[in-house]
Amino acid sequence: MVLLLFVDLDPALAALRPLGAFFALRTTGAPDPAPPTLARTYENQASDVYGHSITFRIRKVGEALHAPEPRIAASIAHQALAARLWSVALGCAVHYGRIPDLDPRLLDWDPDGSAPDDLWLSAVRPLPGDAATIAAVVLQGHLEPLAALLHDHHRVATGLLWGNAASALTGAVRQLGGDRARALGAELLAHPLLAGALDPVTLRRRSCCLYYRLPGSGVCGDCCFTRAPRSSAHGASG
Template sequence: MTPDPELAALSALGGFFVLRTGVPERGPLPTLARAYAHPRSADAPEAHRDPLTFRVRKVAARLDAREVRVAASIAHQGLAARLSSIALGCAVLYGRPPDLGPELLHWDPDAAAPDDLWLSEVRPSPAGTDAEPLDAVLRVAHLVPLVSAVAARHRVPERLLWGNAGSALAGAVRMIERWARAEGRPETARRARTLAAGLFTGPGLSGTLDAGTGRRRSCCLYYRLPGGGLCGDCCFDRPPNRR
């Protein structure tokens, strides 16, 4: 199935899967390639100069995070979830997803899903229906540089960030499975599980989740927020002593 010019089929899966296309309505936005790169000089607004740090500060203010690393982890998981959703959703629904390169994906660090990501051009990609091309589109093109950037700038352990990515990918699979059950499309659910399973055997994602329970082997630190608790797939049974 050839992707339609507006990737409209993704909207059926839910807001986290929606990917806007064309020119952003609110003007130029930085690319994810810019977000992963070193910040530019101070002659531009922070949202364009260093969109990743801008997002971390926004999350910290919204959640009253007293530790930058906590805000950085939550911000990272949110973007990883968006990327996992659109990449897996395209692979499942279209079979051959479009090119989702970081230089084509524009990001508004001041917006939430589904208004945060825009694909400037829907063009063919070498990605197919097996896990290897999806690995190139998602893990290599996005998750690897995103983990590196957040770890370097905000001193968050890479193991924790890969746990975020694994949790985000598993969450995307669950949402596709839920939609597939409602629509009577068991083959779509199987396809999502197969593609994700291939990704979970690769570098970074391998070992992030317990194979039996689906729980992650690291913690996103959400419990360290004021009023925060444990996520459903957390490695902890109760919040650790904050001291």
């Protein structure tokens, strides 16, 4: 039997900082005026500064990467935000034994920022660090409404989006390493929203994030394709 020793969440979530940019989460110093919350983003509410935040982010990513169509930028922006949320939750679960409440109403998101400067948590409220709580907070609280928004307003296939979510989860688990991270990852991959998104043996995706369609790029390490398809018709995979 392994005895796990955990500490309380500290107000600055300092244990996340050494883990890298995607794990760090700011709890102070949000810009003034504060950027829109993720709750407003998922509800597709317009702000005075950015208009519709997700559309602003997709345009920003598309311009930076010279994406030939918005759907590719939408997929990449989605995977990056999914990776941020998984990393914060799993990093806290592993290092604190608890996670902060990541309610979308508590998270300010700057669609013009870049990790780790894009998210601010307005209050640190501890929750259990088990897989069921992480699933409720990240999958159901964030990735489900985000997937609905991107599917309905930006024509991104839901299979592609859940593939992104599963891929981002396994990436965070690999970065953390250790038995606890792997156990949490395995439980989360069995969740109905993610089950089947990856090959259970190889952890390769069963969909494509469309990254290969960017100029000068190739396929990702866990892509369903072993080489970039010649026909752009494959870009709809998901």
